Amino acid sequence: xxxxxxxxxxxxxxxxxxxxxxxxxxxxxxxxxxxxxxxxxxxxxxxxxxxxxxxxxxxxxxxxxxxxxxxxxxxxxxxxxxxxxxxxxxxxxxxxxxxxxxxxxxxxxxxxxxxxxxxxxxxxxxxxxxxxxxxxxxxxxxxxxxxxxxxxxxxxxxxxxxxxxxxxxxxxxxxxxxxxxxxxxxxxxxxxxxxxxxxxxxxxxxxxxxxxxxxxxxxxxxxxxxxxxxxxxxxxxxxxxxxxxxxxxxxxxxxxxxxxxxxxxxxxxxxxxxxxxxxxxxxxxxxxxxxxxxxxxxxxxxxxxxxxxxxxxxxxxxxxxxxxxxxxxxxxxxxxxxxxxxxxxxxxxxxxxxxxxxxxxxxxxxxxxxxxxxxxxxxxxxxxxxxxxxxxxxxxxxxxxxxxxxxxxxxxxxxxxxxxxxxxxxxxxxxxxxxxxxxxxxx
Amino acid sequence: xxxxxxxxxxxxxxxxxxxxxxxxxxxxxxxxxxxxxxxxxxxxxxxxxxxxxxxxxxxxxxxxxxxxxxxxxxxxxxxxxxxxxxxxxxxxxxxxxxxxxxxxxxxxxxxxxxxxxxxxxxxxxxxxxxxxxxxxxxxxxxx
Numbered sequence: 073x074x075x076x077x078x079x080x081x082x083x084x085x086x087x088x089x090x091x092x093x094x095x096x097x098x099x100x101x102x103x104x105x106x107x108x109x110x111x112x113x114x115x116x117x118x119x120x121x122x123x124x125x126x127x128x129x130x131x132x133x134x135x136x137x138x139x140x141x142x143x144x145x146x147x148x149x150x151x152x153x154x155x156x157x158x159x160x161x162x163x164x165x166x167x168x169x170x171x172x173x174x175x176x177x178x179x180x181x182x183x184x185x186x187x188x189x190x191x192x193x194x195x196x197x198x199x200x201x202x203x204x205x206x207x208x209x210x211x212x213x214x215x216x217x218x219x220x221x222x223x224x225x226x227x228x229x230x231x232x233x234x235x236x237x238x239x240x241x242x243x244x245x246x247x248x249x250x251x252x253x254x255x256x257x258x259x260x261x262x263x264x265x266x267x268x269x270x271x272x273x274x275x276x277x278x279x280x281x282x283x284x285x286x287x288x289x290x291x292x293x294x295x296x297x298x299x300x301x302x303x304x305x306x307x308x309x310x311x312x313x314x315x316x317x318x319x320x321x322x323x324x325x326x327x328x329x330x331x332x333x334x335x336x337x338x339x340x341x342x343x344x345x346x347x348x349x350x351x352x353x354x355x356x357x358x359x360x361x362x363x364x365x366x367x368x369x370x371x372x373x374x375x376x377x378x379x380x381x382x383x384x385x386x387x388x389x390x391x392x393x394x395x396x397x398x399x400x401x402x403x404x405x406x407x408x409x410x411x412x413x414x415x416x417x418x419x420x421x422x423x424x425x426x427x428x429x430x431x432x433x434x435x436x437x438x439x440x441x442x443x444x445x446x447x448x449x450x451x452x453x454x455x456x457x458x459x460x461x462x463x464x465x466x467x468x469x470x471x472x473x474x475x476x477x478x479x480x481x482x483x484x485x486x487x488x489x490x491x492x493x494x495x496x497x498x499x500x501x502x503x504x505x506x507x508x509x510x511x512x513x514x515x
Numbered sequence: 516x517x518x519x520x521x522x523x524x525x526x527x528x529x530x531x532x533x534x535x536x537x538x539x540x541x542x543x544x545x546x547x548x549x550x551x552x553x554x555x556x557x558x559x560x561x562x563x564x565x566x567x568x569x570x571x572x573x574x575x576x577x578x579x580x581x582x583x584x585x586x587x588x589x590x591x592x593x594x595x596x597x598x599x600x601x602x603x604x605x606x607x608x609x610x611x612x613x614x615x616x617x618x619x620x621x622x623x624x625x626x627x628x629x630x631x632x633x634x635x636x637x638x639x640x641x642x643x644x645x646x647x648x649x650x651x652x653x654x655x656x657x658x
Contacts, residue, residue: 446546
């Protein structure tokens with residue numbers, strides 16, 4: 073049974089729902105899924121919470137651990153903070169401020185847009201880049217999956233990651249502070265909720281420990297809120313302008329909604345924007361091999377087209393991306409606003425040593441045994457057909473060989489090996505029978 | 516010292532193959548990471564391997580790289596067939612290079628290769644015979 077207190081992931085494999093069709097097995101970019109006895113399960117030390125498996129599972133057995141409204145009944149007040157992805161989920165004409173108004177109408181006491189905090193974020197990143205010119209390439213990402221991936225597979229690159237607190241986190245902290253001050257209520261009475269396009273945000277929220285701290289109290293999936301919000305938007309559209317609360321969108325910060333938005337605002341052009349988990353893997357590998365040392369900044373998004381490509385959105389990702397571009401075209405602004413001063417201090421914007429390495433356990437902690445096991449794996453692998461069919465329940469022949477060494481699979485789980493053994497046994501039996509017959513005939 | 520070899524792997528490197536330059540050091544790095552060698556050691560070994568590999572790609576015709584691990588050390592021996600190094604003492608100096616203009620335009624030949632290997636290894640032996648080839652041997656201690 074799942075222990076929610078100690079569980080470190082934002083998705084959960086429910087065995088009773090799994091139909092064993094193995095759709096998830098092949099799409100996992102970090103080979104963190106195994107199917108045993110027709111049930112898929114996750115290798116917790118390898119999973120990076122990218123949610124690719126959630127998208128392909130037709131039996132809904134991979135469950136995102138986001139919240140529902142009722143989870144927040146313990147709070148007297150709730151504040152909703154939507155991801156930019158929410159702005160892309162409705163018709164083009166529906167402006168962000170209409171969506172925010174509708175969001176407030178469906179039951180939040182306060183709704184906060186994050187564009188203002190993106191301006192702060194921009195300044196913090198710009199400053200960090202100026203102060204760390206020698207460390208190339210710097211990596212900027214607000215995506216918990218990308219951070220997790222670096223922690224697990226590329227821990228040496230953690231020093232390249234710009235340690236700014238993401239804009240939605242800044243928004244959560246400020247919103248709570250402001251609401252508490254304005255209405256004179258205790259912070260513990262206020263629940264701050266992220267309206268999320270993907271479950272990965274939950275790994276931050278559920279691990280509230282040390283410096284790895286989130287001011288969010290939970291997250292609701294865009295797909296879970298969509299229908300309610302859709303009708304609320306239609307009601308808002310019928311309302312008169314003066315009946316609605318006014319929401320200000322910061323045009324400069326709005327650029328962050330788009331992939332490459334951050335880098336398009338920076339001076340110079342020596343930047344790379346990468347989206348989609350497989351491409352992110354590729355580029356991190358290249359960075360680790362020293363191929364990108366001339367690049368100033370790499371912006372990473374685990375989902376194709378960024379957050380609009382999350383596993384918990386409703387709209388087709390390319391239409392959503394198109395709408396984001398339209399919104400930026402219409403309400404965006406390329407000039408950094410100068411009139412308003414940031415109230416943030418540097419220590420409010422940067423994490424100190426948050427990103428600790430989380431390397432996957434070694435094949436063996438002893439060097440010599442590790443090498444022995446690697447040779448064993450090589451030996452087993454050389455016998456396998458090498459077609460990576462996945463029928464054994466491991467994603468590739470190589471991972472299967474590794475699983476055998478670990479004791480998590482046996483050679484006969486491979487249908488080719490099983491077939492060979494069957495033939496061999498059959499032959500033995502046939503010979504036995506023949507022998508028996510000759511003996512009988514002789515008698 | 517216990518010098519029992521517990522892992523050994525050989526690679527061939529072709530001179531002039533700029534498209535694949537660096538792939539051997541990447542493979543070695545993967546092995547070291549997997550067997551649990553400390554990141555700092557992995558980093559030093561892969562720099563040495565990369566520099567040696569680039570040296571072969573730039574100047575030699577072909578080479579064989581033997582990579583081995585003992586409980587105490589990582590040992591890399593490279594024997595190349597090529598022009599050899601006329602003046603080893605000069606080649607070991609930072610900034611000295613016999614790279615052609617084309618190589619420099621591609622971003623190679625800064626004269627840091629051999630000094631970099633010396634800097635990042637615990638033992639570095641280089642022997643060369645002009646118009647025959649060069650032998651590199653470098654060791655990095657595991658602790």
